[in-house]
Amino acid sequence: MLSPRRLPSTRFWITTLFGFLALVIVLALSFAIGARTQSLIAQDRGQALQDLATSTAASLADHLRERQREIAVLADSDMIRNYAIQPDRATAALERARSRLSHHIWMGIADTGGTVQIGTDGVLLDRDASHQPWFAPGLQAPYIGDLHYAQLLTGLLPPEPNSEPLHFLDFATPIRNADGKTIGVLNARGGWRWAREIALRLFPAERSTEGLEIFIYNNIGELLLTNHGGEPPAALQIFTAGHPLLLPWTDGHFMTVVTRLPHRADSTELDWLIVVRQPEAIALQLAHHARNTTFVAGLIAVAAFMGLAWFLAGCAMRPMRAIVASARRIERGDTASEIPQEHRTRELFNLSEALRGMTSTLLRQKRELAAANLELEAQVAARTQALQQAIAELDALARSDALTGLPNRRAADERLGHELRRSARSRAPLSVLLLDIDHFKQINDRFGHEHGDFALQSIALLLAAKIRATDLAARFGGEEFIVMLPETDASQAKHVAEKLRCAISELELPESGCPTVSIGVATTHGSDNAASLLRAADVALYSAKRNGRNRVEMAPIDMAA
Secondary structure: OOOHHHOOOHHHHHHHHHHHHHHHHHHHHHHHHHHHHHHHHHHHHHHHHHHHHHHHHHHHHHHHHHHHHHHHHHHOOHHHHOOOOOHHHHHHHHHHHHHHOOOEEEEEEEOOOOEEEEEHHHOOOOOEOOOOOOHHHHHHOOEEOOOEEOHHHHHHOOOOOOOOOOEEEEEEEEEEOOOOOEEEEEEEEEOOHHHHHHHHHHOOHHHHHHOOEEEEEOOOOOEEEEOOOOOOOOEOOOOOOOOOEEEEEOOEEEEEEEEEOOOOOOOOOOOOEEEEEEEHHHHOHHHHHHHHHHHHHHHHHHHHHHHHHHHHHHHHHHHHHHHHHHHHHHHOOOOOOOOOOOHHHHHHHHHHHHHHHHHHHHHHHHHHHHHHHHHHHHHHHHHHHHHHHHHHHHHHHHOEOOOOOOEOHHHHHHHHHHHHHHHHHHOOOEEEEEEEEOOHHHHHHHHOHHHHHHHHHHHHHHHHHHOOOOOEEEEEEOOEEEEEEEOOOHHHHHHHHHHHHHHHHOOOEOOOEOOOEEEEEEEEOOOOOHHHHHHHHHHHHHHHHHOOOOOEEEOOOOOOO
């Protein structure tokens, strides 16, 4: 005969059933809240990584475009055009350019047959360069070659400070005489250190706790640059530019963003991929914390509810136990004992109250979990706002020159594009002034770089104070400034340029006296693009330099065309 003591009690079954239902509800709510929170955080974090990758790609593209423009301007100078007649002047011009443009390691000129006629430091003279990948395209148009090693130059030039082989980017442009005939190719081999500097600036060591890493690949999948220490890991999935994804790598799962080097209409395109990644554990740390907190709170709620269910089941079973006790007494022959008939109705009543209590408790737990979800969403919104503010501050830093406080080249390019579009719509004139401090290298060499920095800051303050609120003064690079004058024709622009030149020449600096500037002026009525307008102003600036400095030169009206 089966002993009743071995059977589970009704109280146990009720408590177990109620606990199981509560656990299912808590798990479902925890999963839904965790999934929603993780989705929001992953979206916000992915956007932040996308902005960082886009900013890095834009910086690389802008630097490449600037390097190409420097070589094109140099190739258009008279000293380079006349290299066959006056090789000594051309050699001196290349040496000066290389010393000023420190990112270029070697510069040289090859004739149309491919023989190197002029080279800095006397390197590669009379060598045949016709088989070099930059020569043939460089005869036709400006060209940028992909990153590579140059074994011959590696043996002839000083090594990198870290003893790594020299990496080069080839910049080439045709040299044309006054009749437009190609007479040679100007080639500059740029070092790769500037790209490392960009990566270190956007991914400094103090952000190592964020786990941010960058990888730059060329169009055949070779790794060009990374801030990852040790052997670079490989992704287990082919990179394609698009939305941020959680991708598996050989060293774990990472929030990964892939973007391509942006194209520039006036430069040879390099099909590079910029990959930024962050460990999943760091990128989704807040989401994991929220999920775990919700789950633990749910387990505590389940335990509390099971205790309550155990107590209510005991209360519900008490009348039934009284009925059983009375029946046992009657079985033993106690005729005075009676089975309380009313207990059956009271038991059903108590059972219904217990069920209602269970429902009330579950609803209260649901409201508490919903309140916790709202609190978590508020925390996510606060973190998102802080992240957006940090991105805005980073964007402001990216558009401001740290030394002078003026807008930098990137901000100037954006404003110039805006003003050109506005000028094209309204047909109002737009003038651009390019200012270059005369003999600035001598100031640095004689009085020191701190004095040179002070001179740049003083001139920047003067420019900002002398122009209109609608104008823009920006540092264009090195000792060069740009001033944009909307709705200003050529004669008005020349007057402004003379006023600025005189004001600067009267600026008394300690030790070095009064600096002077050469200014090139170009004007458009909306028919030019940014490159042609800047090229016209740049040619006028070089004309001012050649004509004695400390003067203003106007670009010819048809220069841009």
